[in-house]
Amino acid sequence: MLLQQIVNGLSIGSIYALMAVGYSLIYSLMNFTNFAHGVVVTLGAYFGFYSLTLLSPSIALAFIIALVLGGIVSSIIELTTYRPLLQKNSKRSYLVIAGLGIQIIVENLIIILLGGRFKTYPSGLFNTESIYFFGSHIGVIDLYILLISILLLISVELYINCTRNGLAIRSAAYSTDVTSIMGVDVDKLMIKVFLIAGMLAGIAGYFLGIKYTAYPQLSALTNKAFISAVLGGLGSLTGSVVGAIILGLLETFVSGYISSSLRDIFSFGLLVLVLLFRPTGIMGKSLDDKA
Amino acid sequence: MNEYFIGVIALTGIQLIAMLGVSLLTGFTGLYSFGHAGFMAIGGYTSALVVKYLHIPIFCSVATGVLVATLVGIAIGYPALRLKGDYFLIATLGFGEAVRQIIEYAQNLTGGAKGLPDVAKAFELPTIILIDILVIIILVNFLRSTHGRNCIAIREEETAAQAMGIDITRYKTISLAISCALTGLSGAMMAHFMQYLHPSMFGMMVSDMLIITVILGGLGSITGTILATCILVPLPELLRIENIQSWRMVAYGVIILLILQFKPSGLYGYKELTFKQIKKYIANLKTRLNRRGKSFD
Numbered sequence: 001m002l003l004q005q006i007v008n009g010l011s012i013g014s015i016y017a018l019m020a021v022g023y024s025l026i027y028s029l030m031n032f033t034n035f036a037h038g039v040v041v042t043l044g045a046y047f048g049f050y051s052l053t054l055l056s057p058s059i060a061l062a063f064i065i066a067l068v069l070g071g072i073v074s075s076i077i078e079l080t081t082y083r084p085l086l087q088k089n090s091k092r093s094y095l096v097i098a099g100l101g102i103q104i105i106v107e108n109l110i111i112i113l114l115g116g117r118f119k120t121y122p123s124g125l126f127n128t129e130s131i132y133f134f135g136s137h138i139g140v141i142d143l144y145i146l147l148i149s150i151l152l153l154i155s156v157e158l159y160i161n162c163t164r165n166g167l168a169i170r171s172a173a174y175s176t177d178v179t180s181i182m183g184v185d186v187d188k189l190m191i192k193v194f195l196i197a198g199m200l201a202g203i204a205g206y207f208l209g210i211k212y213t214a215y216p217q218l219s220a221l222t223n224k225a226f227i228s229a230v231l232g233g234l235g236s237l238t239g240s241v242v243g244a245i246i247l248g249l250l251e252t253f254v255s256g257y258i259s260s261s262l263r264d265i266f267s268f269g270l271l272v273l274v275l276l277f278r279p280t281g282i283m284g285k286s287l288d289d290k291a
Numbered sequence: 292m293n294e295y296f297i298g299v300i301a302l303t304g305i306q307l308i309a310m311l312g313v314s315l316l317t318g319f320t321g322l323y324s325f326g327h328a329g330f331m332a333i334g335g336y337t338s339a340l341v342v343k344y345l346h347i348p349i350f351c352s353v354a355t356g357v358l359v360a361t362l363v364g365i366a367i368g369y370p371a372l373r374l375k376g377d378y379f380l381i382a383t384l385g386f387g388e389a390v391r392q393i394i395e396y397a398q399n400l401t402g403g404a405k406g407l408p409d410v411a412k413a414f415e416l417p418t419i420i421l422i423d424i425l426v427i428i429i430l431v432n433f434l435r436s437t438h439g440r441n442c443i444a445i446r447e448e449e450t451a452a453q454a455m456g457i458d459i460t461r462y463k464t465i466s467l468a469i470s471c472a473l474t475g476l477s478g479a480m481m482a483h484f485m486q487y488l489h490p491s492m493f494g495m496m497v498s499d500m501l502i503i504t505v506i507l508g509g510l511g512s513i514t515g516t517i518l519a520t521c522i523l524v525p526l527p528e529l530l531r532i533e534n535i536q537s538w539r540m541v542a543y544g545v546i547i548l549l550i551l552q553f554k555p556s557g558l559y560g561y562k563e564l565t566f567k568q569i570k571k572y573i574a575n576l577k578t579r580l581n582r583r584g585k586s587f588d
Contacts, residue, residue: 094551279373279378
């Protein structure tokens with residue numbers, strides 16, 4: 001029972017981590033909460049659903065479609081919405097409102113065009129078996145989700161730490177102005193960051209679709225990504241992963257041992273406690289430091 | 292006027308109070324909250340339950356609802372407002388959802404997802420309009436006072452305001468407290484007017500609507516907020532098309548993006564519409580028309 005809860009918690013935590021890393025990446029670079037992030041998550045779930053039902057029942061194809069289209073949608077949002085505002089030197093809060101606008105538009109367009117109902121992924125495609133391991137049943141799907149998320153997170157970490165682009169991203173997180181003086185095209189860099197964040201968000205949406213269903217308000221789950229990011233230290237990538245895993249585990253324990261309807265209340269309570277006692281989060285050093 | 296239209300006007304009046312509260316917080320202090328429907332819910336449920344179980348006059352119960360909403364607002368603001376960055380935003384976002392879930396969880400008390408029927412009836416249209424006017428007068432006076440000007444200074448430039456000796460956290464908390472009180476009042480009046488409460492009445496979309504209306508009306512403008520509320524709240528009631536709620540939200544989203552691109556201060560941002568201005572405008576129009584008339588001669 002305990003082991004089962006742990007694997008379950010790790011798998012949901014790793015989905016939160018996929019969302020939180022994209023969110024943190026953008027926050028560390030541009031210092032604003034990307035509200036349109038949830039849109040990409042929702043669309044990722046729908047891309048996966050329509051790929052499986054309309055295109056082909058291949059799980060891998062749906063994965064790639066959610067990944068690629070997620071990245072594309074995210075870059076389009078950056079190009080069409082945030083870019084013009086940034087060029088005008090708009091206030092940071094306007095970017096947040098613009099993100100909210102995008103979220104409202106997409107959520108309601110989905111309701112109008114595709115219907116507000118839950119879209120359940122076709123059954124039979126996914127391995128619903130569970131492995132019997134030390135007296136507990138562990139879902140194979142959960143293991144796959146956990147494994148693929150870890151691989152994705154490691155590759156992002158390698159990209160940030162070991163490539164030229166990654167170096168540019170790290171330095172831009174320190175200061176975009178200085179980085180641009182050093183000869184880095186910050187505009188191109190932002191597109192890349194939004195692309196990465198979007199790909200991760202698309203995959204997170206696809207996984208959420210597999211675990212639950214696809215529905216228009218799925219983007220509300222990005223709240224958990226925000227909370228994870230604060231828990232781990234706002235703007236820190238490693239922190240957001242750690243925060244997401246901890247949040248996933250704690251939530252699963254709360255819903256497993258106490259009550260599932262207390263889960264979201266618990267996450268909010270945790271957020272308030274973090275803000276009260278350690279606003280820098282687990283990994284954050286100082287409120288002024290980023291990345 | 293039939294009963295239906297009176298109902299729509301009354302609801303608009305009740306919503307206006309919440310809008311004014313958010314306007315103070317967002318438009319005048321520069322704080323963005325995405326969970327203010329939560330304070331409406333607290334005000335509404337507290338007032339309804341206090342009347343139901345303690346049988347005190349509705350006036351006292353509404354006051355209790357306002358008080359509880361204010362205290363909860365201060366409790367949220369205490370950890371979140373001391374920090375720079377988007378902490379307040381994330382906290383309010385989580386708060387709005389958490390309140391709804393707590394209401395659904397505490398089924399025995401609040402009726403949970405089934406809703407709370409038979410709330411005591413109160414508030415007729417004249418009372419609502421009277422309260423609206425009172426709230427507007429108090430708010431305008433607050434904004435003209437030192438405290439109100441301090442809030443505006445914080446919106447304009449936090450660091451400069453701090454350098455001038457304004458206690459930023461204190462004034463942010465005051466602004467939040469007043470806005471929570473007004474939203475709580477609106478929620479309580481809604482409860483007694485509708486005589487029914489349901490968690491979905493205070494969902495994420497209501498929070499979105501509150502902030503969208505304020506932005507569309509214009510940040511930092513009381514008259515802008517009033518105008519936007521009087522137009523945007525009754526509109527979907529009058530237009531009855533299929534999926535109207537969703538189309539309306541899509542339209543608002545598009546308008547918001549356009550406004551941010553082309554006129555970021557909102558429709559009537561940072562200005563108030565006064566009778567003097569209207570007179571001036573008409574006088575201008577007259578002279579312009581006269582001139583044009585002359586040039587034709």
